[in-house]
Amino acid sequence: MATKGSDERVRERVRKSLSSPRSQISLTIGPATAWLLLFVLLPMLFLVAVSFTTTDQYFNIIWEPTLANYEDLLFRNGLAFWEAPFVKSLYLSYAIAGATTVTTLIVSFPVAYLLARRSGPFVKVTLFMLLVPFFSVFIVRMYAWLKIFGNNGAANNVLLNLGIVSAPLGVFDYGLIPTIVALTHAFVPYMLLTLYASLDGVDFSLVEAARDLGAGRITAFKDVVVPLISSGVITGSIFVFVPALGAYLAPQFLARGQFLMIGQMIVERVYTGYSIGYGSTMAMFIAIAVVITIAILYRISGLNEFVQQ
Amino acid sequence: MSEDVMPKDRSASRTTRRTFLKSTGVAGAIGVTGVSGCLQNLGGTGNATINVLGWATFENVWDKIEEKVDADLELSTVTSTEPMFTQWNSGQNTEFDVTMPNNNYMPKFIDADLVAPLQKDVVTNWDNIYDRYKELAETQAGKDGTIYGVPQRFGWDTYAYDSREVPDHEEDLSMMFNEEYSGSIGSFTQHTKAIGHAALALGYQDAFEGRRVTLSDEQLNNVKEKLIDQSDHVAAYYAAPSQIKEMFTGGDIHLGHSYRFVTAQLKMEGNDWIEMAVPKQGALTWFEAAVVSKESDNKEKAWEVVDAIIDPEVVGEWLAESGFASTNSQTAASLEGDKGQYIDVDPSRVESMIPYKEIENEDAWVSAWEEVRT
Numbered sequence: 114m115a116t117k118g119s120d121e122r123v124r125e126r127v128r129k130s131l132s133s134p135r136s137q138i139s140l141t142i143g144p145a146t147a148w149l150l151l152f153v154l155l156p157m158l159f160l161v162a163v164s165f166t167t168t169d170q171y172f173n174i175i176w177e178p179t180l181a182n183y184e185d186l187l188f189r190n191g192l193a194f195w196e197a198p199f200v201k202s203l204y205l206s207y208a209i210a211g212a213t214t215v216t217t218l219i220v221s222f223p224v225a226y227l228l229a230r231r232s233g234p235f236v237k238v239t240l241f242m243l244l245v246p247f248f249s250v251f252i253v254r255m256y257a258w259l260k261i262f263g264n265n266g267a268a269n270n271v272l273l274n275l276g277i278v279s280a281p282l283g284v285f286d287y288g289l290i291p292t293i294v295a296l297t298h299a300f301v302p303y304m305l306l307t308l309y310a311s312l313d314g315v316d317f318s319l320v321e322a323a324r325d326l327g328a329g330r331i332t333a334f335k336d337v338v339v340p341l342i343s344s345g346v347i348t349g350s351i352f353v354f355v356p357a358l359g360a361y362l363a364p365q366f367l368a369r370g371q372f373l374m375i376g377q378m379i380v381e382r383v384y385t386g387y388s389i390g391y392g393s394t395m396a397m398f399i400a401i402a403v404v405i406t407i408a409i410l411y412r413i414s415g416l417n418e419f420v421q422q
Numbered sequence: 423m424s425e426d427v428m429p430k431d432r433s434a435s436r437t438t439r440r441t442f443l444k445s446t447g448v449a450g451a452i453g454v455t456g457v458s459g460c461l462q463n464l465g466g467t468g469n470a471t472i473n474v475l476g477w478a479t480f481e482n483v484w485d486k487i488e489e490k491v492d493a494d495l496e497l498s499t500v501t502s503t504e505p506m507f508t509q510w511n512s513g514q515n516t517e518f519d520v521t522m523p524n525n526n527y528m529p530k531f532i533d534a535d536l537v538a539p540l541q542k543d544v545v546t547n548w549d550n551i552y553d554r555y556k557e558l559a560e561t562q563a564g565k566d567g568t569i570y571g572v573p574q575r576f577g578w579d580t581y582a583y584d585s586r587e588v589p590d591h592e593e594d595l596s597m598m599f600n601e602e603y604s605g606s607i608g609s610f611t612q613h614t615k616a617i618g619h620a621a622l623a624l625g626y627q628d629a630f631e632g633r634r635v636t637l638s639d640e641q642l643n644n645v646k647e648k649l650i651d652q653s654d655h656v657a658a659y660y661a662a663p664s665q666i667k668e669m670f671t672g673g674d675i676h677l678g679h680s681y682r683f684v685t686a687q688l689k690m691e692g693n694d695w696i697e698m699a700v701p702k703q704g705a706l707t708w709f710e711a712a713v714v715s716k717e718s719d720n721k722e723k724a725w726e727v728v729d730a731i732i733d734p735e736v737v738g739e740w741l742a743e744s745g746f747a748s749t750n751s752q753t754a755a756s757l758e759g760d761k762g763q764y765i766d767v768d769p770s771r772v773e774s775m776i777p778y779k780e781i782e783n784e785d786a787w788v789s790a791w792e793e794v795r796t
Binding site for chain 2: 170171172173185189192198199201202205263264265287369370371372373378381382384385386387388
């Protein structure tokens with residue numbers, strides 16, 4: 114009996130301690146906060162600290178604050194800001210990530226719309242079929258694109274063998290287009306699933322109501338559907354844009370070194386010269402650029418108000 | 423039933439057995455602990471254990487080396503020299519006995535006081551190394567008259583060409599800038615190689631003399647401009663051997679930088695049309711220098727491993743199949759038939775090779791190369 118009484122007391126104590134607001138907060142957001150602190154915030158702080166350092170000839174970090182990396186990145190050898198290799202690479206990375214985001218949106222939207230309007234096994238089977246290719250390893254998919262593109266790749270060979278073209282098409286040659294195609298293919302699921310989740314919540318009777326009141330198809334879509342799914346579009350775009358901005362494998366495989374995206378530039382710096390400080394500075398710029406982009410997107414879409422509500 | 427009521431003799435018997443087992447266990451543990459200090463460098467076979475941080479390709483020949491030196495070899499593999507240096511320099515030189523960096527990294531190893539002086543009496547194959555590589559060992563793998571590394575494999579880089587598309591010509595590095603082959607030229611993506619070759623093409627051979635490669639600001643700027651002009655005609659920049667093979671065999675390039683072993687492998691695979699140029703400016707050569715850690719507890723055995731690495735009987739066939747050249751001048755002769763044809767390097771050719779070296783102003787090289795690439 115005595116044991117039972119003490120068990121009760123322990124239980125009561127645990128219940129009490131768990132019911133306090135502080136305990137509840139600790140238990141719910143505590144693990145996530147600890148995770149973020151350990152694996153996001155601390156590494157970021159380390160990145161910031163290292164970006165203000167240089168390395169000696171033995172690749173050891175010299176812990177003396179310096180702006181040398183920043184100066185060299187932005188104003189190298191008297192070059193104008195916009196002519197600095199890093200800035201040019203940043204523009205290019207933005208352009209490629211932007212183009213990838215737009216193409217994933219264009220590819221994903223009709224499919225997501227169709228799936229949202231249908232129901233039953235069709236949706237499940239179609240979604241599964243669409244996602245099956247993404248169960249394969251990323252690098253394997255890049256190898257597949259490598260074989261498809263190129264002057265002597267599968268795409269050109271098929272066209273040549275069918276007699277449709279008499280010489281390999283330059284559009285299939287390695288470079289910008291294959292990189293964007295491969296990145297689009299890689300990131301379509303992020304956009305598709307986000308858009309589908311967003312469209313699935315749309316009450317399409319509102320579109321019918323708008324049509325009944327005289328709105329055309331485009332007007333009804335623009336004024337009814339788009340505002341309802343804008344948060345999904347923005348979220349999907351962020352999911353695609355951010356990883357595309359720092360892409361490494363796709364341009365490494367498919368650009369054949371004809372241009373350098375930021376991710377490649379960081380790898381080359383760190384790999385060949387072990388310039389950890391320099392690489393950290395470049396990574397800092399990517400992080401800042403991403404935060405600014407997301408802030409602008411949120412501002413444009415009015416999503417911040419939506420979040421506040 | 424409690425033990426109190428058990429027959430005394432039986433209880434005693436059980437106690438005795440337990441005591442015996444316990445005693446045996448304790449004695450065994452004490453014994454193992456006591457001799458563990460003596461055994462710490464011995465593997466399961468009773469041989470010394472030599473830990474090697476080496477190239478992944480050595481996995482193919484590791485059993486033979488192990489057999490030759492009669493030691494347990496533990497091979498940890500890497501695919502570039504940088505981790506060899508960074509790992510050793512961060513304290514792991516106490517965990518490894520041998521590593522094999524590229525020649526341009528040897529000064530770093532020596533200056534950082536990571537490596538032990540060569541024991542020529544143990545490395546009996548030293549005498550058979552090409553004189554040129556002995557000289558290079560003194561200048562690049564040595565300091566103040568002391569040699570620290572043994573050149574083992576070597577190769578050289580220059581341009582290769584598809585003889586079906588590029589006719590016989592005077593072999594000259596300026597071919598890499600020939601607009602006639604625009605769109606079918608391939609280039610190395612490493613700044614050391616791309617800038618190095620362009621500098622040679624521009625006649626800056628003097629920059630390669632001395633312990634480090636030193637291009638003046640003006641020379642580097644000229645090289646950069648030359649490479650920027652070239653970039654309009656380059657179909658691909660590459661580093662991986664597989665990429666070079668793929669680009670040549672796929673017809674994507676007809677002329678481009680190549681490693682000698684890649685060209686040899688292409689020939690072995692039946693691509694007779696591939697030719698490795700012998701440019702008048704010379705070729706840039708690399709070699710791997712096998713070194714022993716200053717902290718090794720088994721230095722002599724470690725040098726025996728190094729000796730095996732350059733022993734024709736151990737590595738000859740493997741080198742012949744992989745297309746790498748051996749610094750041991752006896753390797754080709756040790757192979758039967760025409761097996762040694764890709765190892766048999768004309769000594770006069772070896773003499774004319776220009777070694778890769780540490781770069782004096784490497785940051786400027788990297789910056790210039792980034793300007794070319796962007």
